[in-house]
Amino acid sequence: MHISLLDIVFPAACIVCDIKPKPLCRTCVPIASVSELQGFDFPVLAGFRHEGAIEKIIAGYKDQQLVSLEKPLGELVAEVLKEVGPSQFSAIITPARNQKNYRKRGFDPANRLVKRAIRGLAKPPKVISLSSTRKLEDQRRLGRLERARNVAASMRLDSKLSGPVVLFDDVLTTGSTLREMARACRAAGVEVGASCVLAERISIF
Numbered sequence: 348m349h350i351s352l353l354d355i356v357f358p359a360a361c362i363v364c365d366i367k368p369k370p371l372c373r374t375c376v377p378i379a380s381v382s383e384l385q386g387f388d389f390p391v392l393a394g395f396r397h398e399g400a401i402e403k404i405i406a407g408y409k410d411q412q413l414v415s416l417e418k419p420l421g422e423l424v425a426e427v428l429k430e431v432g433p434s435q436f437s438a439i440i441t442p443a444r445n446q447k448n449y450r451k452r453g454f455d456p457a458n459r460l461v462k463r464a465i466r467g468l469a470k471p472p473k474v475i476s477l478s479s480t481r482k483l484e485d486q487r488r489l490g491r492l493e494r495a496r497n498v499a500a501s502m503r504l505d506s507k508l509s510g511p512v513v514l515f516d517d518v519l520t521t522g523s524t525l526r527e528m529a530r531a532c533r534a535a536g537v538e539v540g541a542s543c544v545l546a547e548r549i550s551i552f
């Protein structure tokens with residue numbers, strides 16, 4: 348594939364099928380199929396298996412910073428959130444930022460996607476990022492045990508909230524981030540009513 352400078356500045360081909368001119372053609376938008384994941388002490392809904400089109404779109408957004416993919420991704424997040432009825436919760440909670448990734452990207456994907464997803468709601472809940480209590484390694488480089496160790500007791504909920512919350516993260520791999528998010532909310536006396544992830548890539552390793 349030939350890449351010109353203009354393509355880098357204005358990505359002009361679909362991230363999924365590589366046909367010009369849109370960053371994502373309508374026919375390449377995948378259809379969510381929401382499923383409940385097992386092994387958590389709170390409900391976890393996932394919109395996609397992390398593969399194929401959704402994997403390419405998420406990578407384009409998070410790793411290539413193609414912000415034009417935020418709108419279609421936000422719409423897919425809205426589909427998953429709809430399943431838990433987001434308006435009944437006092438807030439949607441997103442993970443504490445990894446500072447290194449945040450500096451590299453200049454944005455917080457999970458937080459931005461949720462904010463985009465709830466734009467159309469009549470009664471949108473607040474969107475709150477957890478704070479980090481220490482520096483985190485990028486989870487993507489780590490194995491299952493290392494991930495759990497890396498993220499354990501690393502997040503804190505600073506806001507005072509009355510009702511139950513829903514947790515959101517973009518991609519779930521081992522579930523250690525989501526479990527830490529739940530622990531942080533409960534430590535602040537806040538009930539976790541449900542959680543959603545856009546895509547899951549649970550594997551046995």
Ligand SMILES: [Zn+2]
Binds near residue numbers: 364366372374
């Ligand atoms: Zn396409």
